[in-house]
Amino acid sequence: MHTVIVTGASRGLGRAVVHELNRRGAAVVATARSESALAALEDELDNVVTVVGDIGSDSTRREVIETALRRDGRIDALVNNAAVLEPIARSADAEAGPWSDHLEINVVAPVHLTALALPYLRASGGRVINVSSGAATRPLAGWGAYCTAKAALKMATEVLATEEPDITAISLRPGVVDTAMQATIRSDGRKVMGAAGHDRFVRLHEDGELLDPALPGAAIAALALHAPKSLSGGFVPWDAPEVRALL
Ligand SMILES: NC(=O)c1ccc[n+]([C@@H]2O[C@H](COP(=O)([O-])OP(=O)(O)OC[C@H]3O[C@@H](n4cnc5c(N)ncnc54)[C@H](OP(=O)(O)O)[C@@H]3O)[C@@H](O)[C@H]2O)c1
Numbered sequence: 140m141h142t143v144i145v146t147g148a149s150r151g152l153g154r155a156v157v158h159e160l161n162r163r164g165a166a167v168v169a170t171a172r173s174e175s176a177l178a179a180l181e182d183e184l185d186n187v188v189t190v191v192g193d194i195g196s197d198s199t200r201r202e203v204i205e206t207a208l209r210r211d212g213r214i215d216a217l218v219n220n221a222a223v224l225e226p227i228a229r230s231a232d233a234e235a236g237p238w239s240d241h242l243e244i245n246v247v248a249p250v251h252l253t254a255l256a257l258p259y260l261r262a263s264g265g266r267v268i269n270v271s272s273g274a275a276t277r278p279l280a281g282w283g284a285y286c287t288a289k290a291a292l293k294m295a296t297e298v299l300a301t302e303e304p305d306i307t308a309i310s311l312r313p314g315v316v317d318t319a320m321q322a323t324i325r326s327d328g329r330k331v332m333g334a335a336g337h338d339r340f341v342r343l344h345e346d347g348e349l350l351d352p353a354l355p356g357a358a359i360a361a362l363a364l365h366a367p368k369s370l371s372g373g374f375v376p377w378d379a380p381e382v383r384a385l386l
């Protein structure tokens with residue numbers, strides 16, 4: 140049985156990834172801060188163990204790896220999905236503390252968790268799926284921290300793929316997904332993002348065009364278990380033909 144680590148598993152996309160991995164017969168180590176949501180996941184699904192903690196903390200990251208290894212002594216894939224959008228702020232209003240916290244969660248955590256998992260991923264010929272965003276390549280007013288972090292994570296994935304021929308490392312673009320992060324954009328984004336940038340997200344919601352998390356969630360789970368080496372280093376849309384072929 141494959142063992143897969145999923146961060147940000149308490150809701151949204153991460154939770155959908157855990158469900159699909161479970162359906163496909165993988166064992167999952169699921170982590171996030173929300174204790175009750177993780178307890179519900181463990182109750183609902185067999186072969187899911189959880190670690191409650193802040194992924195921005197070194198000790199949580201080490202506990203996640205130790206928990207995976209205690210299960211079956213192996214790690215087959217790591218899905219770095221946990222992320223925050225905040226601070227939503229213009230560059231002129233950037234503050235050191237919120238930026239540091241953001242980069243710790245959105246960049247340092249996935250990079251460090253990958254390093255901790257790497258000896259086991261090399262042994263299993265495993266996979267790292269870093270959940271990315273169009274924001275990695277497209278600037279959006281008010282999203283300085285998020286765009287910068289996703290761009291950094293995209294490059295970190297490319298470097299990893301260059302350095303590690305025995306594993307497959309991918310940046311996955313999940314589309315615009317109906318999760319709490321989108322609700323935050325609609326409720327808190329307008330003043331800072333400006334009307335034009337904000338309207339697009341409001342319209343997508345009003346027109347029912349946000350994706351059900353189960354769709355990109357299924358793509359991420361399939362890639363975690365079966366992504367071909369040819370995708371390593373790629374910036375891959377959730378609905379790319381190579382991904383659909385795995386569904
Ligand atoms: N929604 C979209 O349209 C969209 C588009 C492009 C990319 N993405 C990316 O998709 C991924 C999932 O986003 P989502 O939309 O599902 O967002 P979400 O509903 O806000 O979920 C974020 C997840 O990350 C966890 N998390 C946040 N900060 C954490 C921390 N410090 N320590 C541990 N866990 C933490 C949250 O759990 P706790 O709060 O319980 O800790 C939650 O499980 C993110 O990488 C996001 O950037 C989303």
